Amino acid sequence: MNSCRDIVDLIADYLGDDLDSRTRREFELHIEGCVDCTAFLNTYKKSTDIFKKIPCESIPEELILKLKSISGKKR
Amino acid sequence: MDLFNMNLSKLLKRRDPIAFEELLNRYSDKVFRLAMSVLKKPEDVEDVVQDVFLTVYSRIDSLKEDKALSSWIYRITVNTSMMKLRKNSVCREVTFDENLPGFNQDGSHRSRVRDWSRTPEDEVYSAELMDYLKESLEKLPVHDKIVLQLKDMDGLRNQEVADILDISLSAVKSRLHRARLLLRESISDYFGEGRGDLA
Numbered sequence: 001m002n003s004c005r006d007i008v009d010l011i012a013d014y015l016g017d018d019l020d021s022r023t024r025r026e027f028e029l030h031i032e033g034c035v036d037c038t039a040f041l042n043t044y045k046k047s048t049d050i051f052k053k054i055p056c057e058s059i060p061e062e063l064i065l066k067l068k069s070i071s072g073k074k075r
Numbered sequence: 076m077d078l079f080n081m082n083l084s085k086l087l088k089r090r091d092p093i094a095f096e097e098l099l100n101r102y103s104d105k106v107f108r109l110a111m112s113v114l115k116k117p118e119d120v121e122d123v124v125q126d127v128f129l130t131v132y133s134r135i136d137s138l139k140e141d142k143a144l145s146s147w148i149y150r151i152t153v154n155t156s157m158m159k160l161r162k163n164s165v166c167r168e169v170t171f172d173e174n175l176p177g178f179n180q181d182g183s184h185r186s187r188v189r190d191w192s193r194t195p196e197d198e199v200y201s202a203e204l205m206d207y208l209k210e211s212l213e214k215l216p217v218h219d220k221i222v223l224q225l226k227d228m229d230g231l232r233n234q235e236v237a238d239i240l241d242i243s244l245s246a247v248k249s250r251l252h253r254a255r256l257l258l259r260e261s262i263s264d265y266f267g268e269g270r271g272d273l274a
Contacts, residue, residue, distance in 0.1 A: 043188070070129055
């Protein structure tokens with residue numbers, strides 16, 4: 001049986017579908033019976049969702065204009 | 076000419092100016108954001124972005140596999156950014172343990188882990204939390220930030236990230252996990268939990 005620490009170490013592989021079927025079953029069995037690991041898994045997943053929502057800065061238009069001049073200069 | 080359905084790198088090798096514009100459309104934001112994840116000073120980011128596209132344009136003939144254009148551009152961006160970074164920066168290493176919850180000797184959680192994942196959306200995606208997270212990400216080693224950016228923001232596969240950074244698949248997974256642990260811990264701190272736990 002995995003400990004909670006083992007489960008935390010395996011979370012990325014679990015979410016990436018990189019666990020063999022036996023380890024995956026053991027992981028899910030532990031999660032079903034452990035409220036803390038369930039909370040950890042949920043918050044780990046949610047953290048990635050939140051990270052993806054951080055507003056991305058777009059490249060400044062001024063820099064784009066400089067970049068566009070590269071092909072003109074090099075031709 | 077439908078550049079979306081033609082091989083962009085082949086057109087770039089012909090020095091097609093429309094292809095270069097398409098290259099900018101597809102990659103300028105990605106290159107800019109990746110450079111920003113490594114470098115702090117806007118002028119350094121600008122230098123790197125210009126160097127990257129100059130390199131792509133002038134060395135496109137050296138790209139053997141046309142389909143590898145995307146990975147090649149990412150690799151040039153990482154290398155150019157790292158060269159710039161090495162000139163004036165010291166990276167802080169974060170260990171796994173810093174962002175793990177506390178465990179008892181038998182490996183069980185030392186204290187209760189609060190599930191804040193169902194917090195109302197307007198709180199979870201607040202501008203304040205976003206700013207807080209941006210600051211927290213500065214604590215990450217730069218290599219971990221690059222992996223997080225390529226994998227979770229740009230949506231690349233682990234193997235692609237490994238190829239771009241010339242590291243093993245297990246190193247990609249390890250860096251990604253470390254970065255996500257820091258993210259989780261930072262958000263938990265924001266919601267007032269200390270080390271992700273509630274006594």
